[in-house]
Amino acid sequence: MTNEKVWIEKLDNPTLSVLPHDFLRPQQEPYTKQATYSLQLPQLDVPHDSFSNKYAVALSVWAALIYRVTGDDDIVLYIANNKILRFNIQPTWSFNELYSTINNELNKLNSIEANFSFDELAEKIQSCQDLERTPQLFRLAFLENQDFKLDEFKHHLVDFALNLDTSNNAHVLNLIYNSLLYSNERVTIVADQFTQYLTAALSDPSNCITKISLITASSKDSLPDPTKNLGWCDFVGCIHDIFQDNAEAFPERTCVVETPTLNSDKSRSFTYRDINRTSNIVAHYLIKTGIKRGDVVMIYSSRGVDLMVCVMGVLKAGATFSVIDPAYPPARQTIYLGVAKPRGLIVIRAAGQLDQLVEDYINDELEIVSRINSIAIQENGTIEGGKLDNGEDVLAPYDHYKDTRTGVVVGPDSNPTLSFTSGSEGIPKGVLGRHFSLAYYFNWMSKRFNLTENDKFTMLSGIAHDPIQRDMFTPLFLGAQLYVPTQDDIGTPGRLAEWMSKYGCTVTHLTPAMGQLLTAQATTPFPKLHHAFFVGDILTKRDCLRLQTLAENCRIVNMYGTTETQRAVSYFEVKSKNDDPNFLKKLKDVMPAGKGMLNVQLLVVNRNDRTQICGIGEIGEIYVRAGGLAEGYRGLPELNKEKFVNNWFVEKDHWNYLDKDNGEPWRQFWLGPRDRLYRTGDLGRYLPNGDCECCGRADDQVKIRGFRIELGEIDTHISQHPLVRENITLVRKNADNEPTLITFMVPRFDKPDDLSKFQSDVPKEVETDPIVKGLIGYHLLSKDIRTFLKKRLASYAMPSLIVVMDKLPLNPNGKVDKPKLQFPTPKQLNLVAENTVSETDDSQFTNVEREVRDLWLSILPTKPASVSPDDSFFDLGGHSILATKMIFTLKKKLQVDLPLGTIFKYPTIKAFAAEIDRIKSSGGSSQGEVVENVTANYAEDAKKLVETLPSSYPSREYFVEPNSAEGKTTINVFVTGVTGFLGSYILADLLGRSPKNYSFKVFAHVRAKDEEAAFARLQKAGITYGTWNEKFASNIKVVLGDLSKSQFGLSDEKWMDLANTVDIIIHNGALVHWVYPYAKLRDPNVISTINVMSLAAVGKPKFFDFVSSTSTLDTEYYFNLSDKLVSEGKPGILESDDLMNSASGLTGGYGQSKWAAEYIIRRAGERGLRGCIVRPGYVTGASANGSSNTDDFLLRFLKGSVQLGKIPDIENSVNMVPVDHVARVVVATSLNPPKENELAVAQVTGHPRILFKDYLYTLHDYGYDVEIESYSKWKKSLEASVIDRNEENALYPLLHMVLDNLPESTKAPELDDRNAVASLKKDTAWTGVDWSNGIGVTPEEVGIYIAFLNKVGFLPPPTHNDKLPLPSIELTQAQISLVASGAGARGSSAAA
Incomplete structure (x- = not known):
């Protein structure tokens, strides 16, 4: 391979790490303005025995800093001697390990010449891949004794370069940077961080690279102090008491103004006295009818003064108010009621009547003691609550209480509010607020933002959304006015701006979505607005510019917080257009979160060491620290422990000395000073001035076809298109249940001339469907946006569909209603295809590209409006099952034989056609080359990964046998893959045991949003596979986390708690895929194994059990060895075989990944790790009732055989x-590893084994019409059925496998299993049953499987009644329903 090709391969798809910058990247000349900052590095002047290469030392520090501030583990740097360094950094490395890695990489690079410029290389890549633009290969550099210009390269504009100057017998570091991007302050901080990091690394090279502090002396004062007193005891009183005081001080002052509706020509105004009196009546009614302090009262509400009255009435009664929006569907309303469990209910007359479904739920499921059926304040200030049977109003008897306070005492830790936020499985979480927070921040806000009693506030927030509390409580605290618009004013484009102008509103609270409604198609300015407070979502520069175009005197305040932080938020203020017309121009596209308000801190915490606050620029997780946090989630104690955590920077009772008891009546409702943090799950970093900016969220990071994608990044780029007004990108399942990127957007209707160029006619018969209308009418705009994005996004991050809409749906809270945005149905896509004129230009395509295009279009589910050579098979609507069909159709129509993996490697028309050209010109199939390519690396990769392992592991000793043990001891077992088929049975085996003197607790790793969802997933899997027992629940602790991350992404505290608790690790989780190459399975199957194994390296000694696969043996060497051993009378491949004879030759990515994992585990065994590698073959249905994973290869073969009516004559066992x-083998080996002083292998083999054709022919024995054919004839029959006649067959997704060389691929070496037998023998003492004789699958067992498949509807009933009757089996109805719905088709069952 030429050097040029080496570099092209090495630099494929580089991560262009960008140091956080302070200014927007210039979009026109000049792009750079070079500046230099220099500093001495005396630390490098001193000799270090371990670090002879001083350049590599400094380069290691730079790489570590890049990782810390970007989070990118793919490090790409232009370095000395015209080379590019690229390597993957690991967060757990010590500095020694990082230096060693870089030194080794530098030595490798020395052997690779780069006798060309990287501009030439980029142009070569552009030409080879036919890219629209020349790819940039790097943005950062680290040089040595080299004059360097940032614009030295034509195609690689460098942002930041470091040059180590050793020319004068000293070490000077020159920081060369683009001053159009970076401030002097930023560069000084980077220099200080470099110096500090270098000092710490050299003083102790064993330091973990992610745990060296980046807080420098100069930046410390800019960052929050997590030990500062935040006014924990500064309770200012309850908002309803403050309101009552105001009402008594100025009773005639206007409080609420409801502006006119279409049917009215005048506003309705209500004074502070009106609101106070009517809410007193409501409060006394609630108390007299049974509402107690702390009860929840649900308000079925409309937008208006009545809501204010009801809320104040509930608070005065000492109760907790919650709001339901009538806009929610009735079924959704019952869910909120179920979470809230209210004791009181108030229905506002203007909201309408409750649906009968809701009424039935209330009557059947709730215990309502107090109810007001039809509350409405009258224009004269009196209140009605609905008529009684005698004609009297329900509230009339309480009218005499209108000027009487209730006297109910509540305190800072009483719960005034119950707000809802999204939860798992569609069940919302109820967040209980605290009185401490409701009024605490208003005094500070009034001074900071000049808010007064003369201001006019707006009620624009969603009525069931917690920002509505700001709308109401802020003016009540100040004695100001609240203006309420009609729904028409809000919903009609342009009207809301007119309303703001007409009534002279001065302060408003908005979500970004509501802000877009305010400015949409608006032309009327509203100059009296002086402050707009935004909450609830990301605020963009575009949002701010549009608002200030209409409100030039408006200062915009971006407030960062959540429902869980209540009023405790951060803020960033954007100056008004009149104050500073250029202020926004200097900001980046997304407004920062800013700094905490009074006594609020945003703590950005190091993700690898939570005892550290992050330094300037470093990415970490945001925690909110304040005295005003909410109490927590209603009824979710475990989640509260995870999300509302005690501040670990101070002792728990540190602030008790501040609490002075002055006999306050509320003290009984005060839990004392609590220094708590709320864990937001957001990622952020500090700016040089101490402001915080958000960098995304874990759930914004998605994976599509193995690539990590930031949805926020996609949306940012789309929003920059000149004709995009609003947009949101989501992951949605398409018709084939594959996750797909889809963008929904609203165009700039205010630019009709520009927009008209991209509009097409829409046939009248389809224009009523907004999705179809958008896809047809704006397909040219979608195409233009895709062209726009190709210059900004990687191909895998391109949305598959861009749907143009008139407006995005909003939920009642004013946020985009994401559940309403779903992937178009096949019917909708077909309508689009039928009504769109194709605009494909044949001149763009070569002959082969044209053949590929036409072939793809013939099998894709919908025809796209236009196709280009750079379009991907998957972006055009293809998926893995269609890829199978495409490959076989290609073979049939074009006589080209390609392996299925080709489409994953070359997904575009151009690349795929080029591969066909290459194969044709070489006169052969690419199969050999692909095999050679994928088999060359897995063993080498495993050897390199071994270098990342700890030098030693604590060795666990055997457990004392149950009958000998004293006392009752709990064995704690950490298990992965518990929601899969085998994992579900491992869990059941563990928890079904009851040995004397031992009990078991399972720490079950589950991927889910929260513990509640995780347990639900685990339970559902158990029911699906027939293993669940309700008694298991008390002995299961779910562990959330990402196995591909260091410490699973857990905090140090949680990680060590787990490490110090667990006695056994069973790593069963894996991604089973028959097509994916090693590269795609490396993270889930190899890296995850290393991360799980790292749990055994710390804390108490543990046994480590790993579930592998006999796929690690699938080479010709072991097939031949097996035959030889059997001919000699031996049982088969020994468990002691080191598998080095399959270090090459394995052709499947799955087997390669398991081989690599085994190799690494064995090396850990040499370093002290004890346990066992369990190596099963095909894992089939349960022996008693056949419960199975219906996506299993062997079960698919049964169904496919029934559908085809034929089976292949294959004699393999x-x-x-x-x-x-x-x-049972897995659990037995985990408790009783077969070897005491080594980590051994236990092979699982069938006793007896069944022949493949006998397995299938059992169908005939039970009455199915199947006949045996030779394999060659059977292949033709299957191909004719599926490809030619398009007949349905369960083997369709596996055609590439079954039509290739099935007699070879179903070979299975005979196996020695003496270690498995030994562990099963020992296990008898734990179970009372000896399973050491093993078990296999007989024809009778296959009959049980067939019976199961019949019962769940996977197989049709037998056609002949004169054959063997199907065995009788027992399944629960719940299991049958779940399996029939497809639940049993998920998860991996076969380990082979």
Whole structure:
């Protein structure tokens, strides 16, 4: 391979790490303004035995800093001697390990010449890949004794370069930077961080690279102090008491103004006295009818003064108010009621009547003691609550209480509010607020933002959304006015701006979505608005510019917080257009979160060491620290422990000395000073001035076809298109249940001339469907946006569909209603295809590209409006199953034989056609080359990964046998993959045991949003696979986390708690995929294994059990060795075989990934780790009732055989073992590893084994019409059925496998299993049952499987009644329903 090709391969798809910058990147000349900052590095002047290469030392520091401030583990740097360094950094490395890695990489680079410019290389890549623009290969550099200009390269504009100057017998570091991007303050901080980091690393090279502090002496004062007193005891009183005081001080002052509706020509105004009196009546009614302090009262509400009255009435009664919006569907309303469990209910007359479904739920499920059915304040200030049977109003008897306070005492920790936020499985979480927070911040806000009693506030927030509390309580605290618009004013484009202008509103609270409604198609300015407070979502520069175009005197305040932080938020103020017309121009596209308000801190915490606050620029997780946090989630104690945490920077009772008891009546409702943090889950970093900016969120990071994608990044780029007004990108499942990127957007209707160029006619018969209308009418705009994005996004991050809409749906809270934005149905896509004129230009395509295009279009589910050579098979609507069909159609129509993996490697028309050209010109198939390419690396990769392991592991000793143990001891077992088929049985085997003197607790790793969702997933899997027992629940603790991350992404505290608790690790989780190459399976199957194994390196000694696969043996060497051993009378491949004879030759990515994992585990065993590698073959249905994973290869073969009516004559024996026995081997080896002083292998083999054709022919024995054919004839029959006649067959997704060389691919070496037998023998003492004789799959067992598949509807009933009757099996109805719905088709069952 030429050097040029080496570099092209090395630099494929580089991560262009960008140091956080202070100014917008220039979009026109000049792009750079070079500046230099220099500093001495005396630390490098001193000799270090371990660090002879001083350049590599400094380069290591730079790489570590880049990782800390970007989060990118793919480090790409232009370095000395015209080379590019690229490597993957690991957060757990010590500085020694980082230096060693970089030194090794530098030595490798020395052997690779770069006798060309990287501009030439980029142009070569552009030409080879036919890219629209020349790719940039790097943005950062680290040089040595080299004059360097940032614009030295034509195509690689460098942002920031470091040059180590050793020319004068000293070490001077020159920081060369683009001053159009970076401030002097930023550069000084980077220099200080470099110096500090270098000093710490050299003083102790064993330091972990992610745990060296980046807080410098000069920046410390800019950052929040997590030990500062935040006024924990400064309770200012309850908002309803403050309101009552105001009402008594100025009773005639206007409080609420409801502006006219279409049917009225005048406003309705209500004074502070009106609101106070009517709310007193409501409060006394609630108390007299049974509402107690702390009860929840649900308000079924409309937007208006009545809501204010009801809220104040509930608070005066000492109760907790919650709001339901009538806009929610009735079924959704019952969910909110179920979470809230209210004791009181108030229905506002203007909101209408409750739906009968809701009424039935209230009557059947709730215990309502107090109810007002039709509350409405009259224009004269009196209040009605609905008529009684005698004609009297329900509130009339309480009118005499209108000037009487209730006297109910509540305190700072009483709960005035119950607000809802999204939860798992569609069930919202109820957040209980605290009185401390409701009024605490208003006095500070009034001074900071000049808010007074003369201001006019607006009620624009969603009525069931917690910002509505700001709308109401802020003016009540100040004695100001609240203006209420009609729904028409809000919903009609342009009207809301007119309303703001007409009534002279001065202060408003908005979500970004509501802000877009305010400015949409608006032309009327509203100059009296002086402050707009934004909450609830990301605020963009575009949002601010549009608002200030209409409100030039408006200062915009971006407030960062959540429902859980209540009023405790941060703020960033944008100056008004009149104050500073250029202020926004200097800001980046997304407004920062800013700094905390009075006594609020945003703590950005180091993700690898939570005892550290992040330094300037470093990415960490945002925690909010304040005395005003909410109490927590109603009824979710475990989640509260995870999200509302005690401040670990101070002792728990540190602030008790501040609490002075002055006999306050509320003290009984005060829990004392609590220094708590709320864990937001957001990522952020500090700016040089101490402001915080958000950098995304974990759930904004999605994976599509193995690539990590930031949805926020996609949306940012789309929003920069000149004709995009609003946009949101989501992941939605398409018709084939594959996750797909889809963008929904609203165009700039205010630019009709520009927009008209991209509009097409829409046939009248389809224009009523907004999705179809948008896809047809604006397909040219979608195409233009895609062209726009190609210059900004990687191909895998391109949305598959861009749907243009008239407006994005909003939920009642004013946020985009994401559930309403779904992937178009096949019917909608077909309508689009039928009504769109194709605009494909044949001149763009070569002959082969044209053939590929036409072939793809013939099998894709919908025809796109236009196709270009750079379009991806997957972006055009393809998926893995269609890829199978495409490959076989290609073979049939174009006589080209390509492996299925080709489409994943070359997904575009151009690239795929080029591969066909290459194969044709070489006169052969690419199969050999692909195999060579993928088999060359896995063993080498495993050897390199071993270098990341700890030098030693604590070795665990055997457990004392149950009958010998004293006392009752709990064995704690950490298990992965518990929601899969085998994992579900492992869990059941563990928890189904009851040995004397031992009990088991399972720490079950589950991927889910929260613990509640995780447990639900685990339970559902157990029901699906027939293993669940309700008694298990008390002995299961779910562990959330990402196995591909260091410490699973857990905090140090949680990680060490787990490490110090667990006795056994069973790593069963894996991604099973028959097509994916090693590269795609490396993270889930290899890296995750290393991360799980790292749990065994710390804390108490543990046994480590790993579930591998006999796929690690699938080479010709082991097939031949097996035959030889069997001919000699031996049982088969020994468990002691080190597998080095399959270090090459494995052709499947799955087997390669398991081989790599085994190799690494064995090396850990040499370093002290004890346990076992369990190596099963095919894991089949449960022996008693056949419960199975219906997506299993062997079960698909049964169904496919029934559908085809034929089976292949293949004599191979199949290593099939029922799942319950495999689970027993796993658990037995985890408790009783076969070897005391080494980590051994236990192979699971069938006793007896069944021949493949006998397995399938069992169908005939039970009455199915199947006949045996030779394999060659069977192949033709299947191909004709599926490809030619388009007949349905369960083997369709596996055609590439079954039509290739099935007699070879179903071979299974005979296996020695003496270690498995030994562990099962020892296990007898734990179970009372000896399973050491093993078990296999007989024809009778296959009959049980067929019976199961019949019962769940996977197989049709037998066609002949004169054959063997199907065995009788027992399944629960819940299991049958779940499996029939497809639940049993998920998860991996076969380990082979």
